[in-house]
Amino acid sequence: xxxxxxxxxxxxxxxxxxxxxxxxxxxxxxxxxxxxxxxxxxxxxxxxxxxxxxxxxxxxxxxxxxxxxxxxxxxxxxxxxxxxxxxxxxxxxxxxxxxxxxxxxxxxxxxxxxxxxxxxxxxxxxxxxxxxxxxxxxxxxxxxxxxxxxxxxxxxxxxxxxxxxxxxxxxxxxxxxxxxxxxxxxxxxxxxxxxxxxxxxxxxxxxxxxxxxxxxxxxxxxxxxxxxxxxxxxxxxxxxxxxxxxxxxxxxxxxxxxxxxxxxxxxxxxxxxxxxxxxxxxxxxxxxxxxxxxxxxxxxxxxxxxxxxxxxxxxxxxxxxxxxxxxxxxxxxxx
Amino acid sequence: xxxxxxxxxxxxxxxxxxxxxxxxxxxxxxxxxxxxxxxxxxxxxxxxxxxxxxxxxxxxxxxxxxxxxxxxxxxxxxxxxxxxxxxxxxxxxxxxxxxxxxxxxxxxxxxxxxxxxxxxxxxxxxxxxxxxxxxxxxxxxxxxxxxxxxxxxxxxxxxxxxxxxxxxxxxxxxxxxxxxxxxxxxxxxxxxxxxxxxxxxxxxxxxxxxxxxxxxxxxxxxxxxxxxxxxxxxxxxxxxxxxxxxxxxxxxxxxxxxxxxxxxxxxxxxxxxxxxxxxxxxxxxxxxxxxxxxxxxxxxxxxxxxxxxxxxxxxxxxxxxxxxxxxxxxxxxxxxxxxxxxxxxxxxxxxxxxxxxxxxxxxxxxxxxxxxxxxxxxxxxxxxxxxxxxxxxxxxxxxxxxxxxxxxxxxxxxxxxxxxxxxxxxxxxxxxxxxxxxxxxxxxxxxxxxxxxxxxxxxxxxxxxxxxxxxxxxxxxxxxxxxxxxxxxxxxxxxxxxxxxxxxxxxxxxxxxxxxxxxxxxxxxx
Ligand SMILES: Nc1ncnc2c1ncn2[C@@H]1O[C@H](COP(=O)(O)OP(=O)(O)OP(=O)(O)O)[C@@H](O)[C@H]1O
Ligand SMILES: [Mg+2]
Numbered sequence: 001x002x003x004x005x006x007x008x009x010x011x012x013x014x015x016x017x018x019x020x021x022x023x024x025x026x027x028x029x030x031x032x033x034x035x036x037x038x039x040x041x042x043x044x045x046x047x048x049x050x051x052x053x054x055x056x057x058x059x060x061x062x063x064x065x066x067x068x069x070x071x072x073x074x075x076x077x078x079x080x081x082x083x084x085x086x087x088x089x090x091x092x093x094x095x096x097x098x099x100x101x102x103x104x105x106x107x108x109x110x111x112x113x114x115x116x117x118x119x120x121x122x123x124x125x126x127x128x129x130x131x132x133x134x135x136x137x138x139x140x141x142x143x144x145x146x147x148x149x150x151x152x153x154x155x156x157x158x159x160x161x162x163x164x165x166x167x168x169x170x171x172x173x174x175x176x177x178x179x180x181x182x183x184x185x186x187x188x189x190x191x192x193x194x195x196x197x198x199x200x201x202x203x204x205x206x207x208x209x210x211x212x213x214x215x216x217x218x219x220x221x222x223x224x225x226x227x228x229x230x231x232x233x234x235x236x237x238x239x240x241x242x243x244x245x246x247x248x249x250x251x252x253x254x255x256x257x258x259x260x261x262x263x264x265x266x267x268x269x270x271x272x273x274x275x276x277x278x279x280x281x282x283x284x285x286x287x288x289x290x291x292x293x294x295x296x297x298x299x300x301x302x303x304x305x306x307x308x309x310x311x312x313x314x315x316x317x318x319x320x321x322x323x324x325x326x327x328x329x330x331x332x333x334x335x
Numbered sequence: 336x337x338x339x340x341x342x343x344x345x346x347x348x349x350x351x352x353x354x355x356x357x358x359x360x361x362x363x364x365x366x367x368x369x370x371x372x373x374x375x376x377x378x379x380x381x382x383x384x385x386x387x388x389x390x391x392x393x394x395x396x397x398x399x400x401x402x403x404x405x406x407x408x409x410x411x412x413x414x415x416x417x418x419x420x421x422x423x424x425x426x427x428x429x430x431x432x433x434x435x436x437x438x439x440x441x442x443x444x445x446x447x448x449x450x451x452x453x454x455x456x457x458x459x460x461x462x463x464x465x466x467x468x469x470x471x472x473x474x475x476x477x478x479x480x481x482x483x484x485x486x487x488x489x490x491x492x493x494x495x496x497x498x499x500x501x502x503x504x505x506x507x508x509x510x511x512x513x514x515x516x517x518x519x520x521x522x523x524x525x526x527x528x529x530x531x532x533x534x535x536x537x538x539x540x541x542x543x544x545x546x547x548x549x550x551x552x553x554x555x556x557x558x559x560x561x562x563x564x565x566x567x568x569x570x571x572x573x574x575x576x577x578x579x580x581x582x583x584x585x586x587x588x589x590x591x592x593x594x595x596x597x598x599x600x601x602x603x604x605x606x607x608x609x610x611x612x613x614x615x616x617x618x619x620x621x622x623x624x625x626x627x628x629x630x631x632x633x634x635x636x637x638x639x640x641x642x643x644x645x646x647x648x649x650x651x652x653x654x655x656x657x658x659x660x661x662x663x664x665x666x667x668x669x670x671x672x673x674x675x676x677x678x679x680x681x682x683x684x685x686x687x688x689x690x691x692x693x694x695x696x697x698x699x700x701x702x703x704x705x706x707x708x709x710x711x712x713x714x715x716x717x718x719x720x721x722x723x724x725x726x727x728x729x730x731x732x733x734x735x736x737x738x739x740x741x742x743x744x745x746x747x748x749x750x751x752x753x754x755x756x757x758x759x760x761x762x763x764x765x766x767x768x769x770x771x772x773x774x775x776x777x778x779x780x781x782x783x784x785x786x787x788x789x790x791x792x793x794x795x796x797x798x799x800x801x802x803x804x805x806x807x808x809x810x811x812x813x814x815x816x817x818x819x820x821x822x823x824x825x826x827x828x829x830x831x832x833x834x835x836x837x838x839x840x841x842x843x844x845x846x847x848x849x850x851x852x853x854x855x856x857x858x859x860x861x
Binding site for chain 2: 003086162192195196197198201203206207208210212213215217218267274275
């Protein structure tokens with residue numbers, strides 16, 4: 001047949017509308033900005049160095065852990081051991097990160113290496129043991145907690161104070177160093193990775209694993225990488241927590257596991273995999289922590305805090321349904 | 336990719352020389368899934384600079400053969416050689432490295448990533464294998480434009496229609512610049528214009544020395560495009576011959592092991608009487624614009640035109656899937672509001688929709704065939720909420736026989752069926768509800784000639800029994816052969832209605848491009 005050169009009517013799309021799914025990133029950022037404004041308004045010191053640095057420091061640990069959790073979630077997994085890895089790293093840091101500068105450096109590297117190793121063990125159990133991520137990490141999490149208790153049966157230990165001061169105060173006298181640290185680590189690790197095929201395959205296997213495989217990607221390698229990244233970022237969190245508290249505590253883990261999942265969801269990632277951004281997840285962690293701070297200043301009883309956090313989480317999950325409500329074609333959302 | 340020497344040699348000389356060179360050879364390939372034998376000691380030679388058709392009925396093993404060649408499944412036995420050397424196809428990645436690229440029947444796109452990310456999914460476009468977004472974007476754009484696709488590289492694949500996704504999948508395979516390009520029913524959702532463009536590209540690739548394996552159930556595509564045909568039946572390679580050496584009927588007989596005397600059933604005299612469906616000025620979201628037509632009981636009404644001019648949306652609107660539809664729909668003389676698929680399906684209306692994309696809209700892949708078939712009629716198989724097992728079995732057996740669903744057992748999961756057999760399950764599922772109005776979106780997509788003929792006969796029988804049928808298809812042959820009247824869509828509305836002698840290929844094409852048609856026509860609607 002002859003194909004006449006008349007192109008069919010171009011599908012019209014408003015040029016300035018948000019690309020589909022952009023609200024997933026925009027929403028946590030906007031809500032965080034609003035909450036931040038509220039916090040400044042009710043904070044006795046207002047917008048000042050003395051209020052900003054504690055605010056920034058307080059959420060860094062959770063932000064690290066949440067970023068780690070995100071890499072597993074985006075591959076359609078879940079890491080229930082992430083809090084235990086944080087606790088183990090925290091306990092190890094209280095043993096290793098002190099003494100001469102060389103000893104400190106070796107200690108930091110060792111803690112990060114143990115975190116990566118924990119992640120690699122999780123990944124191996126999932127990929128080669130063919131165990132569901134939730135089940136595998138539930139089991140390994142118990143093991144890591146046990147190890148942390150052996151390292152540090154009771155809270156305590158010793159962490160280098162000079163380094164701690166450096167990381168938990170301000171740079172140039174006003175900017176929280178912890179924020180710089182957080183973004184520097186994330187940028188150094190994820191920015192190059194997100195520009196490689198391996199980094200992209202994290203999203204791809206979470207979105208549709210068999211399609212990713214048929215396209216020539218290696219799902220095993222990607223899944224292993226996701227768990228190693230989770231271990232690494234959990235160890236970063238454990239280290240920072242040690243700098244903050246100048247000690248180690250083997251029992252801090254559990255709340256971090258749950259809060260990291262909450263932060264990932266609030267940050268716009270989907271537990272069904274394939275969707276989400278690191279920036280959104282960091283915003284999600286800060287959002288959660290900002291709520292608790294606000295509640296302390298408004299004088300709400302601390303007992304009510306889990307209730308409010310739960311409500312925020314529920315709201316975040318419901319937002320996922322917005323797509324379904326606003327879609328004009330009910331079938332589209334099923335794809 | 337052919338080396339520069341090859342290209343130079345090809346530029347001046349006839350490709351006849353190169354097309355004698357064998358590129359890939361399969362020998363003794365066998366593969367079975369549990370009890371089902373999908374391939375049985377298959378030998379096949381694929382020459383360079385050739386477009387080689389693989390023909391066979393649904394479940395003959397064509398897709399399995401492709402999956403072996405691309406490393407998606409490992410054969411139980413047999414070897415693959417590329418250019419004379421044994422080659423272990425361990426994974427899709429090794430196949431890609433050897434220059435084999437494939438457009439998969441069930442598509443291999445990742446829904447949450449952009450079109451450009453999908454096209455270059457496993458390859459970085461920048462230095463050191465890094466992803467260079469700008470270059471990737473440009474290259475994707477160029478490929479899509481060459482294929483005549485309107486999608487943008489930044490679009491998320493999840494938001495694409497099936498035909499758009501199919502073109503992206505083709506672009507993705509072409510981006511690898513393969514030496515062997517495999518297309519497994521790659522045109523099943525494409526319109527004629529898009530297919531025409533693709534054929535030009537495939538012929539050009541052939542002249543550059545690329546081998547092409549082309550799988551289709553559309554026999555006219557084989558006639559216009561291919562130079563070699565291989566026929567498969569029940570997992571065996573039956574015969575290979577140069578295209579044109581056998582008559583179409585003989586080819587069909589080789590495929591099915593029997594002959595099909597008549598593909599399309601005879602058309603009855605034009606239906607008279609009250610319309611069952613009377614659509615007036617249906618509009619939605621700027622994509623359907625004042626569509627009006629009537630369908631009487633006993634009629635098969637065809638919907639044609641170029642892809643994306645409002646055909647699918649019209650069917651979805653009639654099934655209550657779209658929100659904020661304006662205009663009037665009269666059903667059996669009464670004005671009705673079809674608010675949801677539930678209401679459309681309900682007893683008062685009795686409308687069935689066979690959707691376009693079986694994977695997401697028509698089937699529950701992990702469930703068994705029996706479950707899928709009875710899901711929409713469960714209420715008729717139950718008494719006091721308990722399913723009557725005997726009745727369910729009889730219904731399932733009856734449906735599987737009527738549509739010739741090829742499977743080891745009704746308890747097999749639908750995901751284990753070949754593509755065409757999955758499509759039959761979708762059809763059977765809706766026919767089980769005894770609908771009064773049947774809306775069909777490309778119902779024979781991926782179905783073999785023999786079963787096509789049976790589905791046509793079945794649709795005609797349903798119409799004769801009093802059902803009204805609206806059929807949207809991208810295959811103009813089907814519009815001409817099966818339908819009583821055909822509405823050609825253009826720009827969201829029915830521009831021409833064709834019946835009788837005016838219903839021919841030339842007029843369908845002309846109307847699709849909004850050109851004047853010859854013969855008696857009725858310009859849309861009443
Ligand atoms: N994953 C699987 N599990 C079990 N059986 C399978 C699986 N994949 C394919 N089969 C069976 O293998 C046979 C060949 O299937 P295949 O998909 O190769 O057919 P096909 O020739 O491509 O058919 P179609 O034209 O319908 O696409 C069929 O009987 C099918 O049921
Ligand atoms: Mg197939």
